[in-house]
Amino acid sequence: MKKNLLVFFCLISVQIIVSQIRNVDGSLGRIPRRGSDSIPDNEISVKLSGKTKYTDYKIISHKNDTTIIDTTLTIQKEYKFNFLRKDNFELLEFHNQGQTFTNLGYDFTNISPFPDIGFRAKMFNYFHIEDVNYYQVPTPTTEIMYRTGMEQGQVLDALFTTNFSKRFNVALAYKGIRSLGKYRRSLASTGNFRVSFRYETPKGQYTIKGHAANQDFFHQENGGLTPTALEAFINDDPNFNSNRARMDVNLSNAESTLDAKRLYFEHTFKLLSSKDSVTQKDFSNLKLGHSFTRDSKFFRFNQGAPTTGVFGEVITSSGIDDKTAYIAYNNELFLDFNSKYVLGKFRVKTMLSNYRYGYENLQNSTVGITKNKLKGNAVSLGADWNGRIGNFHINASGMLTPGSGRLSGNSFKGEAFYKKDSVFTIKSNVEISNRFPNFNFLLHQSSYDAYNWENNFVQEGTRTLGGSIASKWGDASIALTNISNYTYFDENSKPVQFSGDVNYLKLKVSKEFSVGKFALDNTVMYQKVANGDSVFRVPEIVTRNTLYYTDEWFKGNPLLVQIGTTFKYFTKYKANAYDPLLAEFRLQNETEIGYPTVDVFFNARVRRTRIYFKADNISSFVLKKNYFSAPNYPYRDFVIRFGLVWNWFI
Template identity: 70%
Template sequence: MKNYLLLLACCLFGWQSFAQLRTIDGGGGSPRTDRTLGTDQRIDSLNNGEIKVKLTGKTKYTDYKIISHRNDTTIVDTTLTIQKYYKFNFLRKDNFELLAFHNQGQTFNNLGYDFSRQSLFPDIGFRAKQFNYLEVEDVKYYQVPTPTTEIMYRTGLEQGQVLDALFTTNFSKRFNIGIAYRGLRSLGAYRRSLASTGNFRLTFHYESPKGQYAVRGHAVNQDFTNQENGGLTAESLTNFLTDNPNFSGNRGRLDVNFNDAESILEGKRLYFEQSYRLLQTKDTTNTSNFSNLKVGHEFTRDSKYFEFKQTTASDIFDTNRMLGTIANKTTFLMYNNALFVDFNSRYVLGRFRIKTMYTTYDYGYENLQNNTVPMQNNRIKGKALSFGADWRGKVGNFYVNASGLLSPGSGRLAGNSLEAEAYYKKDSVFTVKARLKISDRQPNFNFLFHQSSYQKYNWEKNFTSVGTRVLGGDFTSKWGNVSLDLTNIDKYTYFDENGLPQQFSGNVNYLKLKASKEFKWWKLGLDNTVMYQKVASGASVLRVPEFVTRNTLYYSDHWFKGKPLYVQIGATLKYFSAYKANAYNPLLGEFTLQNTTDIGYPTVDLFFNGRVRRTRIYFKADNISSFFLKKNYLSAPNHPYRDFVIRFGVVWNWFI
């Protein structure tokens, strides 16, 4: 982590120094310094004046672009909204459907599920450790007229903080690089709950002068380290629930189950995509029979490993185990090469892509451990050839996106996936969207094969493919937003109460309905989000609360003469109905079923947010409701949610 922060600091300092060489013609031949947007003329020069590049035209805020993996474009936004307040956390996303553990950097329990983002191929697993893991689709690319920096800082619990720093610049209009690092370290209020994480990203994209050749890619290095305390002991849990005054002021006095356990997940990925245009046309109405023919290549190397370490074995996991230090380390490596052909045609009403992929994987352990459970191999390897197509079409205000992928055969990578969405957009009035996801794929590898020094946690399984069908829709408008998802899962896989992998023999039918609406009057606002869920069949293996609601009442106004400060002051109430929330198993890095504890409660948070120019400031008082409500707030059995705490944070943008 320190090396990445040093590298980022050097880059920022170097570019700040470079910015001192920029002068702007202020008229009459005398240069003046100007760092504001909207400049009419800029002259970039070296000290000796030998090289001068004059840039004409105004720089607008819409020129600072963020480009997604699917090439959807947004802009750098420095406004202050309630939606940005919801995303001010170490995940940098709205966690409405998540239930956080007490310390930031730890895992989350699920208040709702989204089965539409599953990939065709199985992953290493250990899903409780991957909430902060950035996939290929999560990495952003940039297009900026001047060097751009964003810093997000937030205080941690007890000791520590979160820092997410981004620097990006265009060396020319066609070549951009970005470097970013998100680092977190937080001690936590309970024993053995230290969290330390890091997400390093390096991105680039380039396009040749005539736009024939284009390439983009990224390198990502991620590591997540957590001390694992196994939750409170039975006696300590009683002291917490009864609000014993001997422990309410110092949670570190409560005993925990483990005093020497630790889990680590690390991942490294190298990705790039390049394309060459063989046939080009300026026709943007897609009236030609065949245009914009492009061939390309996509490469991904993705490696991960998960390790659980424990100095002294514990009977909580299993009484039958090997002697000595516990050190379970699982590795995973996947290579993927794809070739594709893109073209436009009036017959497909948009862009069409045909692709083929060759994928290899290697999952397992360095060697077979000496245990009483018979294991045939220490690694499982395989390869697969896949075929697919993508389509993005448009007719007036009607849009269609579809993607299909087929991996034939009977291996562990065999399966198929179909995603389709169609939506109609009526200017800024409303948007109606329908979507469909059908997939058939193997469970994650840790369901199929796992080794441990604890004898119970050794298995080799031959589970059948999991079939998932999701039918949903969204209605977004100025009157409110509504989304509905109907999910059917055949052969759903899960970990039972004993931490063992199982496959449900029946079907899981899951309904999720979510609605949101913000009301405004005078300087007051009331933002509401309500979610209703129902598991019609399979409720014994998929548990969710029936109701989840979040309501934020706030006051907003500009303060002081000249309106330099914009503020938001308010309170957020979040509530979810009681349900048998899953238990956390740190050895597996997964959540398991449990049938003894019901969890469900309200929390109230207070906040004061402010914006000065391009700086957003956040003050938050977490769980102020702990002063007057029952001490029954748990994130999982034996794992309390956080007590009252005040935290501070800031998001700051520079446009050099």
């Protein structure tokens, strides 16, 4: 909590100091709110630079797609107002924010070509390379997101970015979460610090961008409710209704931590450029580029004293301290060719990668493990193509890593879409991937005997064919996925490869109906596992329906309000169980979960500040206590929370 407040006050101080920088004429530059005073909605007067449009405040993604900083209040903003700051329609939260999620649906696009450390239950709030943004802003810009925690604590996501010149931008961002939770031993404390920069020379001959990210995820692990406490919860025992912390849990002294550090940069140099005589716009004919990534992760499970009733036999009677380390380096060299004469942009690339994964020494001498480390390197070859003919776009990317090492494999992604102005966009895509499972499937060591293994698994093969349509009449998407050698953790938390194929269908439809100031937003997802449903499990139907009212209140319309209720439901299925020692989900065949929830919200916008009030799970007053995030882990009871998102443009 103190760390989050310190970051908040530091950013506020920087913003105040910068805001006092005077213009050449001695006046103070400021940006009045859009739609106020006498300034039109689409332009903002700034004395420092003459006239600045709101579209000048740009967010640039890893793939160089550009959007603008958006201060509107929409129903999509309501869906994204959570600690992930993403629409979590396909995820089921645990009771405390900052904890993990149960997957209600899966996305098999954009699969990484290489295996990772694993421990995937820790990775929902992890910022990958693609999640770090870059900026271009005419004046210093700040965004603060705040939300109250569960019982005690809060979420704070703060961003400050400024351009030191038109071509050089720096951004600092920190997201911190500390939430105690309602149940015993459920504290979540995480931090994501990012610093990014972007620079180009005056004529654009040389460009460089990069970031550093330091992330840590700490959780107390309680192992879920004991059988006696579970029975009391289901039977709605009045002795525990007002104080969930009185319920007994399976683990009273366990904690897990994932620490991650990453350094990334990419720079390019134009070797040859020419000018299009028709449009008189420069374009690069030949560009040489290089990117570098250093990525390290460290997972630790520690326990004051072993719990044999949960994890089985153990080699020690003292404390447990399991540590797993991973580090990877990637150097990529690429050559870009961009011209209208070849219908787009081509990239030829080669990558040198190496990794180390494992343990300092053999942690358990009684289980026959012979290795304590995995390491290796590989050279990859690939190409990208981004083409366009009118409104028709084609994107393709392929990579091959030859050899027999653990980094070997191949991937291909293809996408074609047709966009008709703002009327509709039709897209089709295909993705083929062959790669080894994550390293914790291949090698894992622990003081607990049952959690030691070394496996020589074969590559997983994933093939996905899909399509989507986005239009003013509604959105729809479909994906057909076939997985060979699917790797999972069985009922005993052992890694296993499925001998058959998994065939998975996902169909999602979204449509909003509006009448006057009222609207009904609907999203329905249908899923079917035609083969392999014994190891790959999802609910058949997931739905979210939001009825809401939007209006401007008071004279002069200073306040925009949004009031509504959201109904969510998923059909019963045998969801995977959470294993805290592995930070993974495993199969189980005893418990089915599936239930409806109703939330109520009141949101408002005052100038550039969006304010959020939400009452979670008011349906808990009338429904049976059968709501769980995973077996033995109850979903949250009724709770009211408050938050806001606040932007400054100085």
